[in-house]
């Protein structure tokens with residue numbers, strides 16, 4: 001830190017210069033991110049609530065009411081009339097909360113001490129963080145030939161130490177939806193906590209269904225589902241950080257509660273203490289602003305772009321890993337190694353990411369990517385070969 005104060009002008013000048021080094025979503029060249037530009041109205045609301053602290057909700061009763069309303073609205077989208085949960089920083093924190101609830105529940109009601117969680121090979125790495133923090137062992141279930149969790153592999157992985165089974169509605173690498181209905185039944189019959197990570201798919205599957213897309217059931221209408229992660233800061237167009245964790249029952253929050261002596265509440269179940277009310281307020285605003293109709297249009301448009309890219313890639317000789325279920329397309333070229341292709345694309349100033357299983361270029365068709373960007377991308381991909 002400097003000894004003397006610096007003028008706002010000079011500070012802003014320096015910050016602007018550094019900000020110039022960042023990629024800008026608006027250029028449409030960020031192709032591998034699951035985040036996007038938040039809607040301007042959501043940003044406006046966010047700024048109004050920057051001083052609110054939901055860690056001490058008795059001081060911010062209005063903002064706490066807003067968080068409850070957001071949880072209620074997201075719960076309803078997921079077929080749960082009385083949801084419990086919180087708006088947190090993102091999918092990682094939401095998944096950690098779900099795993100913590102499962103572990104504590106199993107410890108309290110089944111006496112399981114050295115617990116295990118069964119996750120698919122395709123699970124987001126946040127579960128590895130959760131297991132590490134919560135002292136749980138990860139048991140990885142295999143994927144089938146379609147890159148979805150293999151149900152038999154899950155069945156075989158169950159032991160008397162299993163505290164949770166996890167399935168994904170919108171995998172990070174390919175955007176695929178696991179066979180959640182079957183897994184829900186297995187979990188229910190074995191009395192095991194079942195968590196669905198819909199961090200990516202949660203803000204689009206319900207709307208695509210509404211538009212007539214044929215998707216399997218993935219939500220609380222399945223009796224085995226105990227919690228679902230849904231991220232407003234992905235397809236919900238809320239500002240970062242906004243993740244959502246929705247629980248079927250209050251008892252899952254209760255088993256995580258610790259005393260919080262100096263606050264306006266007696267106990268706290270969230271991982272962080274002081275936490276932003278701005279994320280809840282901005283999510284509330286943007287959900288009202290778009291309504292189901294608005295989100296349905298957005299989700300349809302994303303799928304339209306996804307299918308456009310998929311069809312064109314096939315036309316120009318690229319190999320697409322699978323028919324997209326959500327807005328992710330993963331591909332390779334038969335005559336070039338994936339990382340070399342990724343390097344070539346970065347020379348054309350495209351920012352792509354490479355998936356691990358299978359190894360492929362992975363494009364996430366978020367809201368900032370327009371058809372005109374895709375046309376340019378396809379021209380560049382043609383030029384590479």
Ligand SMILES: Cc1ncc(COP(=O)(O)O)c(C=O)c1O
Pocket residue numbers: 034089090091092093095124126168170171172197198199200231243
């Ligand atoms: C399926 C899934 N779960 C969890 C996460 C973690 O979300 P976040 O980066 O918001 O913590 C991601 C991130 O992309 C994801 O795709």
